[in-house]
Structures are given as structure tokens and as C-alpha cells.
Amino acid sequence: MKLEMPAESNNNLNMDTQQQGNNNNMDQPIDPDTNQKTDISKDKGQTITTTLVIATLFGSLGSSFTHGYSITMVNSPATYVQEFYNQTWLARYGEPLDCNSITLLWSITVSIASIGSIFGTLPVAPLVKVLGSKGTLLLNNGFTLLGALFMAAAESASSYEMMIIGRFFCGIHSGLGRIPIVMLLTEISPRKLRGAVGQINGILYGVGLITAQVLGLKELLGEKHRWSFLFGFMAIPALLQLCVLPIVPESPRYLLIDKNDVVGAEKALRRYLGKEDVSQEVEELQVERRLQANIQKVSVVKLMRSQAVRWQIITVIVLNCCRTLSGMNALYFYTSPILVNAGMDDNIILHMTIGLGAAGLVASIVCGFSIDRCGRRLLLLLGFGGMAVGYALLTLFLNLQNHASWIPFFSFACIIFINIAFCLGPAAVLFIVCSELFEQTYRPPALMIGGFFGWLTNFLLGLLFPFMQKALRTYVFLVFLVICLLCTVYVYIVLPETKDKTFVEISNSFKEMNKISDSSPKKPEPDLVANGTSDHVKKTLFLRNDA
Template identity: 40%
Template structure:
């Protein structure tokens, strides 16, 4: 027995040693992941939440500024309107960022686009930080708009850059690493927004300007990381630089197989140039890729995850949670998404993309039904608010399992090098438009449907889970060329029902 235990202990020690040796080997790739994400999707999550804490102080500042200028008080509806414009400016900026991300990625490359993108958020941080000194609430609107542009560009280019810089065996894990950083941005934004940190009357301009810190970190670290090897080889036709980038990213690993796959992809795409936005819609070769992108980009918002965050405060109050403790529970919801994003990151290259998406949306639909029932009985049964709280946390956990991150990995994998920037423009634009629409219409849904306000969201989650189950091929462990061939069969090959039947058999 003692010999067996010693042998198992020795094997365990060897496994740990090999693991740390591998991490040391790919240290440049790890640095690339951190540097890209901290100034990429982290900014999206961070800017999304830092605006919540100073709501009252900014509204008070708007009224005081107006009063000093015109010696009159604003009506409450006007203050609310101006505050809504400040919040909406971020979404409008995000849409602009999504539209310029494609041309930036083609012209400047993936890494350099992320570096240039920091200009937008630094301008926004400076404007918001000086708003009280300048006695101008208008520059908060402009600052939020610039922060939104930064988030829109980062949300598109960050996963594209990481997916193109990783070996196919761990492509899902590397590309999906943006999701935990997004969730971390949410949590950090919620935390520093607490009154004990920067969410006070004196420090709220500093809170809004703090988005400049991740930008500075990226500007320091990202220049040490290589450009996307695929961009260098296929777009720039620079084989030598591509090989150097591969060696840096994979350490002492053998780059032969990876380089051969990229050269094969280059041969297929050699006579083509980067696709423009309208060319994707005209080209039959991308018909089903676009349909899948449309569904996934819509489902991220129409699954109701963002709205459940807004409803959380109401449910917490109904459960008897004191106002002082609600911000801490809200941080707990962000932590839930962070934990499940990490778990999803570890599972994506083991169990695949489809199962994570189907499971995530299926669970969200189930919890949506439970949440609707609990809201209907909220005032009739004393313990129902606690069931509603459980549904909120369970729904957020389900969203983090797959939909939160895997939905953004799919456009990167199902579109080839020449179509990828334009495909992300479509995905990003739809995401920001739907984000804005859901935010604007949700209060009316609550007013019109009451406790059944989540019915449209759970129905859309159910539809998405079924759609993915029938149409999305598994991309785990496949090269970009193999994925393209799979979609070529779907777009040009046999009838749709034959493809769906073959795809279903393959997954089983």
C-alpha cells in the first residue's frame, strides 16, 4: 500500500512539475492574454458598472450646474432624461467602436489596434475626471461616448487577436479568456463603486476617470507581445515575422504543424482580399455563418441576463435585504459570473462549444420559468422573494457557463481570416444595438407584462438552445480550414435537412 501511495504521490508531483514547466514555456502567450484582456473586454465590464454607484451624485451635479448657469432648478424628469443620455452614450459609443473595429483590425493589425484603442478611453477618462472642475455635465456625456468606443473596439478585437494567436488544441481556452476578464471588470467596477472606496460625493469624478488605469497597464505590457501570427502570414504575407511570433507564443514548442496549417489556409485565401461588410451579405459562402452570428449576437442580450441585473435590486428589497447590504449582494452576482466564466474557460476545449451554449441557454430558460412563477407569487407567499433571489444567481451562473463568452468565440472560429473582421463588425453592432433596445424597452415590458416580463427572454433562450443544437457544427480541435470546409458543405452542398441530419449524427 505504501509503495502504491508513494507512486501516486510521485506521479502527482511529476504532473505538477510538467504543468508549471508548460506555463513557463508559454509565458509570452500568458502575458499576451493578460495584456490584451486588461485593456480589452475588462474595460467593457468595468465601464458598465462604475456608472451605477454615482447615479445620485451625478444627478445632483447636473442640477447644481444648471442652477449656477441659469439660476433655476431643473425638473426631475429633465434630470432623469439627461442621466439617461449619459448612460446611453456608452452604448452609442460601443456601436461606433464595433463599426470601426473591422477596418482597424485590417489596417493596423490586431495588437496595434488594441494599443491605438486606448486613446479613446484615455480621452474619456480625462474628460470625466475634469467634469466637476470644469462645471460641465456635458463632458461626462462625451467622456462616456469615448469610453463606449473603446469598449466596442476591444469587445471585437480582443477575442479575434487571442483566437488567432493560439494553437488549435487550446484555442477555445485562450480565446475565451476574455470572458473572465469581462466578469472581473464587472466585479472590480462594482467594488470600487462602493461608498467606502470611490463611490462617494467627493470622489465620484475619480471613479469615472479610473477607466484610464487599465488602459495605461495595457500600453505598458502589450508592446512586449507579438502580433497575431495569422495576420502576419495571411494578411501581410510576412512568413518570417509569423514564425518569430509563433516561436515567442509557443516557447520551445514545435511550430511545424501550426505553421503548415496556416500555410494551407494562406494557399486557399491567397487570391482573396479582406471582405467588406456588404460583401459578406452578398457572398453565399457565408450565408449560414451570418445566420448563426445573427442568432448568437441577439441571444446574448435577448436572453435577459442584463435585465436580471436591473431587477436584482427590486428582488433584494422584497426579500428584506437592507439598502446598506444590497451593493454587496450585487457584487456577489458579478462574482457568480466570474466563477462560471473561469469554469467555462477550463471546459471549452474538453466538452466543446455546442454543449456549453445549449446547456447555458437551456438552463437560463428553465430558471426564467422558475423566476416568472416566483415573481407572480412574490406578494402571496412569504418565502418567494428568497426563491427569486436564488433564480437570479442561478440564471447568472447559467449565463456564465456558455453564453457569456462562447457566443463571442464562435464568430472568430466559423469565419475565415478574410471575413473575420467584417463578421465581428456585424456581431458587435448587433450586440450594441440590442443592448440599447433591451435597456430602453425593459421598463415598458415590466409595466405591461408585470410578473411575466421575463417570458419573452425565456422563449428566446429556448429558441437559441434548439437552434444551436441543430445548426452549429462543433469546432473543438478543428483547424480554421476544416471549419470552413464544413460550412462550405452547408452553404453549397446537399440540401439543408441532409446536412442537419449528418451534423446531428456526428454530435451524437
Template identity: 35%
Template sequence: MEIPESDVHFQKSKFPSITLLLAVFSAGIGGTFQYGYNVSIINAPTMHIQKFINETWNIRYSDNLDRGLLRFLWSAIVSMFTLGGFLGAWLGGHLAIRFGRKGTLLLTNIPVLIGSILMATSKPAGMFELLFIGRFLVGLHSGVSLCVQPMYLGEIAPKAVRGAICMGTSVFITVGILTGQIIGQRELLGGEGQWSILLCSSCIPAVLQLLLLPWFPESPRYLYIDKGEEMKATLALKKFHNTNSYLSELVGLEKECAVVRVQQSKRPCELLSDRSTRWQLITTVLMNMAQQFSGINAIYFYATYIFIQAGITEAYIPYVTMGTGACECLAALCCSLLIERLGRRVLILGGYSLMALWCAAMTVTLTYQVSYFWMSYLTMTCLFAFILSFGLGPGGVTNTVTGELFTQSTRPAAYMISNCVNWISFFLISIVFPIIVEGLQQFCFLIFLAECLLGTLFIYITLPETKNKSFLDIEMEFRARNFKNKDTESPNGAMMLSRSPKV
């Protein structure tokens, strides 16, 4: 199929259509925005919720709750979000295959709405146990969204702007974090009387998505390759890319469909044993682990201490902390503007390299902070620089690359595995990190420095540039690494890939 000159001109402009941008907003507001928002809002009412648990226990048993047990119950409430997220990540791929990408995003609003109602009624009902269930259901939604939303955005975007569109996942996470920090201020919903409303407020983005997302089509790739509904897929492409620019994407769909239609969507256990995707899977798994172990959690842990040392009074620290959220949000927005110009490799390698530099700098400044009053300001500068580097690099690019390294039949299983690893790593670092900090104090950043350097080296060796390449082109680049003998046929169609013309 010959691509008209007008289509080529549109590709060169690399500007997404208004419909595509609105679809990104509709998917993100009820998707990964919820993840960032619910991670953020739980911090503000910590003391108020613990007080409510203690008062409820006293009413029931006429005795104050043991402090150790109170701490355990609070930790369990927080951890239920992670448990729900892990289960959601495991279910996300299966749901995306059965109900479609858009259908799954709409479906998973149900647990958010139920969870919001349960958390809102926990205080009037005098049942703190409802917080456990509510947080689990909200976490379940976040796990599914982190799996399915990047899949949906990557499949509706033209390859010329795929990186920028996929960055919507990270942008909405950071916007959610910042919004949660703002709404959680004591002047708004962070006060003692409003914390149940704060936890319930996650129902608002869910309702917005239920109202907006149905107006946009399902993923054209899902319709064309998975469902075989070519007419609907063509109409979806026209709606997302407008009439004059959808033909090149349709050509790519036809070529990929010729290769992967003979394959069933793989399950995670099948993907783990599939030689043709071995290095793609290794790369995405280790990139997700590196993102969690990079030291970003240490930065947020040390933020309050650093702000106090810089002379900021404790009453104003919540407002200054909003600066960290704004900083990460700004970095994600900048990354979305740069990713198609500089490429994925430059951003993620540069991000990890700069993070290693700031880890070294903060080790020095924290060591001599007591000796020199100006060191605390230098430490604060390094803290914000680290957050910017994380947002411009691994925080923004990792999710985008995960979707690009796989074709239609392997992408759902790949997201399931990588996101499960992400949630497990998040859980492990939350347990191990306090022990590391207590034992090493500021020298804990040397561990994160080593991890950032190792991550940089691994990504430099294994990750090719994926900018402006089709999914088949990217898979072909990994073929030589997955099969030492390039002429060896793989049982799932690797030889078919080598015969397919490039998009």
C-alpha cells in the same frame, strides 16, 4: 511538413505557454476589462452626478433643472457609451486590417485616456457636457476592443486550446464588472466627492496595456496571411507556442494561406452578399441577438427587488449585488476550463436550456412570493442559477464561436457585423425592456423563456462543434449548407477549400 513527436506530445498536454497567458492578460486588461468596468462604474454615482448636473444648471441659469430634463440628460450620458460602442464596432474591423490586431488595441487607448481626462475635469470645470464626450470616447474604445481582442486571442492561440484562450474576452468582461462594483462602493470611490475620480480610473488599465502589450508579437496569422511577412510570423509562433510546438500551427497557416491569400479582406457589404459565408453569418448574428434578448438584463433589473423581498436591508444591497458580479465571473472562469473538454455546443445548448428552466421557475416564485415568505429565497437562488447558466453558456461561448466560423479574409468584417448587431440589440433591449416589465411584471420571464428555447433549437440545428478544428475544417462543414449543389464552384474560392488537405 512532418510534425515531430515532441510536438504531438505537447498538443496532447493542451497547456498554453506562459508567454501566451501573459499576452492574453496584456490584451484583456486594456481591452474587454474596460468594457465591463465602464458598464459597472456608472451605476454607483448616479445620484451624485445628477446632483452635479442640477447644481451646474442652477449656477448658469439661476433656476433648478426640470426633473424630466434631468432624467433625459442622465439617460443621454449613459447612452453615449452605447453610441460610441456601436461606432467602435463598425471601425474595429477596418482598423484591425490596417494597423493589425495588436496595433489597434494599442491605438484605441488614446480615446480612453482623453475621455478619462475629460470626465475627471468635468466637476472642477463645472461642465457636465464633458461627461457626454468622455463616455462616448470610452464607449468607442469598448466597441473596438470587443471586435479586435477576440480576433487577436483567437489568432495567437493553438487550436488545441483556442476555446480556453478566447474565453479571456468573457473572463475580462466579468472581472471588469466585478472590479467596478467593488471600486464603486461608497467606502471607496462611490461617494459624492470621489465620483469624478471613479470615472477617471479607467485610464489605469489603458496605461497598463500600453506598458505591457508592446512586449508581445502581432498576430501570426495577420503577419503571415495579410502582410506576407513569413519570417516575423514564424518568430511570433515560436514565441507564443515555444520552439517545440509551433510547427503544427505553421502547417495550418501555410494551408490557409494557400486558400485565402488570393482573396482580399472583405468589407461588411461584401460579406453580406457572399454565399460561401451565408450560414456562418446568420448563425453569429442570431447568436449575438439571442445573447442580448436572453433575459440577463431582466435578472439584473429584478435583483434589487428580489434582495429586498428576501429581507436584505437597502443599505446592504450594494454589497449583495457584488455577489451577482462574482457569480458571473466564476461562471466565465469555469467555462474557460470546460470549453475544451465539453465543447462549444454542449455549453451553449446547456446554458440556454438551463436559462429557460430558471425563467419558468422565477415566473412561479415571483407570482407566489407574497403568499409564502420562503419563496423570496427560492427566487434569489434561481437568480444566481440563471447568472451561472448564462456565464457558462452564451455569455462565454458566443464570442469564441464568432471568430471560429470565419477565415482570415472574412473574420474582421464578421466581427464588425456581429458586434454592431450586439450593440443595436443592447440599445433596443434597454428601451423596450422597461415597457415589457411594466406591462407584464414577473410574466416578462415567459418571453425570455420562449427566446431561450428558440435559441436552443436554432443553435442545435445550425452550429457544428468547432472544438479542436482548424478554421478551414469549420468552413468546409458549412459548405454543403451554403451551396445546395456541393459540386458548384463559388466565385471566392470555395472549390479551392474542398481541394485543400485538412490540418
């Protein structure tokens, strides 16, 4: 039976469809050469290709996995390493170290990685500009191999200095590798899959944390005469990345916009997207390249003073600092004492700590499946908001834990809840969002700024937390509660949703906050505009003009 729609309903449907099409077109970027809107509203061919899988897995393996591994690998053999420090000192100077000196040397060993990360962040922008994201990741493996070599050989060489130097190289690796992998995954993935692909980065970070905890068991490498192999294992993912990552192409966005290699970009797009017709994607990149061709290179100082991206920069700094100051490192510190108060054996505590990491890994996997459905903004709100609720409950149970033997188990449940909330949002979604807020020219220095402030606050928190803990005791988590609440409010008020949007569209969503209006464009400085530039390009440039 054939159904016929009334004429009036049919006309209304056509008008609504036409209006919807017009609204979609209004959001499309304008090609300054043709003065025409570019139709990039839909991505065709959202195929997960072998090239995309290889680049994602092995890119993350040599950066995020290794970073996660380097964080927890020092926990299990800490007692044996400190004993090695004391024996080395005794062999050299004929007298043992006192407890305070051993603690000081171990604190330097652990915390110097944060200093290395700060140094590793500083050259990211120029390296990515010259070598590309993939090239920078390959270069970064050198620091991983140096760190693994120095730490693994420290015991044989009877040199605790080699342990400290090795940790410093590990820090450089973490600081230098965090930004290029986020950029690479953001730029090579189809728009509809950008969140899910980027979340693989966070998942492998969690796998690295758990791998170090498992290998650190006394039954494996966490034993007195095998701890050097635990540190040497870090070289394996670096070698795998060096062998496999060169077979995949560089980011198409980098090839076309930064290197003006149209042919190379087309080949890379075909391999990453798995389709022959990539004209739509090339057209999008060409539009962005022509818009940015009239902009002078942006330094870090000028970027921080730029009105065109002011709120994006503020957002990147706030999110990176809040991620660090959300208190996860302090939370891991409290896990063992809470379980000790519950009367648990050391071996059981170690296995429960592994379970804590496994819960975070599961949350990261769930985030990977949901990020392109729920959006980035919602996951960040749930993450920081959930952590605030968890800290409130944890503070309550910590102050009541001596009243009943079962209360410490509720405290541990709160820690698991906070860890899940952290992995669901701030742990990995944050880096995806920060990368999406900027177009190609601004992205490397902007992420470098965010990474610098993130590692700086991480170092300062490591120095100040012992004093905070001594002064506030069980109420120390109220500080992190306030920080998480403030970040939740900031995300709700300031951060737009970036799901399914182009980088140009995301940048344009900040125009009102940056006080940039199409009706009253700011005149670009003469040295930013090339001779003979069309009036339309000049009108467009005010969106990206440096204040």
C-alpha cells in the same frame, strides 16, 4: 510474463488503426500548390508560454476588463452624479432641474454608451486589416483615456456635457475593442488551448464588473466627493496595456496571411508556442494563405450576400442578438427591487449584488477549465437552456412573492442561477465560437457584422424595456424565456462543434448548409481567379466564392 495477441486480433487492430488514419487524413485541408493533404491532425508542444500569458492577460485587461468596469461603474454614484447635474444647471440658469429632466439627462448619459459602441464597431474590419489585432487594441486605448479624462474632470469643470461625452468615448472603446481581442486570443493560442485562452477574456470581463462594484462602495470611491476618481480609475488598465502589450508580437496568422511576413510569423510562433520547430504551423498558415490569395478582398455587403459563408453569417448575427436579448441587463435591474421586497437594508443589497457578480465570475472560471473538454456547443446549449429554465422559475416566484416573506429569497436564487448559466455559456463562449467560424479573410468583417447587430439590439432593448416592463410587469421575463429557448434550438440544429478543429475544417463543415458541393462546384467569377491558376485551385475556390 510476455502476453501475445492472437494473429486475427492483431490484424484487426492494424486494419482499424489504418482505417482511423485514413479517416483523419480525409479531414485535412489540401495544399493547392502541391495537391497533397497537409497533416495538421495533431498539435505538438501545447506549452503555456510567458509570451502567451502576457498577451492574454494584458490584451484582455485593456479591453474586456475595462468594458466590464465601464458597465457597472455608473451604478453606485448615480445619485451623486444626478445631484451634480442639478447643481450645475442651477449655477448656470438660476433654477433647478425638475425630476423628469434629471432622469432624462441621466438616461442619455447611460444609453449613449450603446450608440458609441455601434460607431466603434464600424471601423473594426479596416483597422484590423491595416494595424492587426494588437495594433487595433493599442489604438483603442486612446478612447479609454479620453473617456476616463472627460468623466473624471466633469465635476471640476462643472460640465455635465463632459460626462456624456466621456460615456460616448467609453462606448466607442467597448465596440472597437471587443472584436480585436477575440481575434488575437483565437489566433495566438494553440488549437488544444484555444477555448481556455479565449475564456480568459470572459473572466477578466467579470473581474471588471466586480471591481467597479467594490470600488463603488461608500467606504471606498462611491462617496459624494470621491465619485470622479471611480471614473478616472478606468485609465489605469489602459495605461498598463499601452506599456506591456507592445513587447509581445502580433498574431502570426495576421503576419503571414495578411502581411506575407514569413520570418515575422515564424518568430511569433516560436514565442507563443515555446518551441523551435514551427514548420507544421507555418505549413498550415501557408496553405490557408495560398487558398485565399486568389480571392478578392471581401466587403461587408458582399460578405452578407456570399453563399459560401451564408450560414456562418446568420449564426453570428443570431448568437450576438440572442446574447443581448437574453435579458441579463433587465435581470440586474430587477435584483434590487426583489431584495427590497425581502426587507433588506441598502448596504446589504449592495453587497449581495457584488456576490451576484462573484457567482458569475466563478462560473466563467469553471467554463475556462471545461471549454476544451466539453466543447463550445454543449456549453452554449447549457447556458441558453439553463437561462430559459431560470426565467420560468423566476416568473413563478415573482408572482408569488407577496404570499410569503421567504419567497423573494427564491427569486434571488433564480437570478443567481440565470447569471451562472449566462456566464457559463453565452457570456464568453459565444465570442470564441463566432471567431472560429471564419477563416482569416472573412473574420474581421464577419465579427464586425455580429458586433454591430449585438450593440444595435442592446440599444433598442434599452429603449423598449421600460415599456415592456410597464405592459407585462412580472411576466416580462417570459419574453426572454422564449428568446433563450429559440436560441437553444438554433444552436442544437445549426451550430457544429468547433473544438480541436482548424479554421478550414470548421468552414468546410458548413458546406452542406451553404449548398456547396465538391461534385458540382460553382464556377468562380473571372475577377476572383488569377491568371495561370491551377485547375485544383479553381476547384477549391468555389468554397469561398462570393455569390
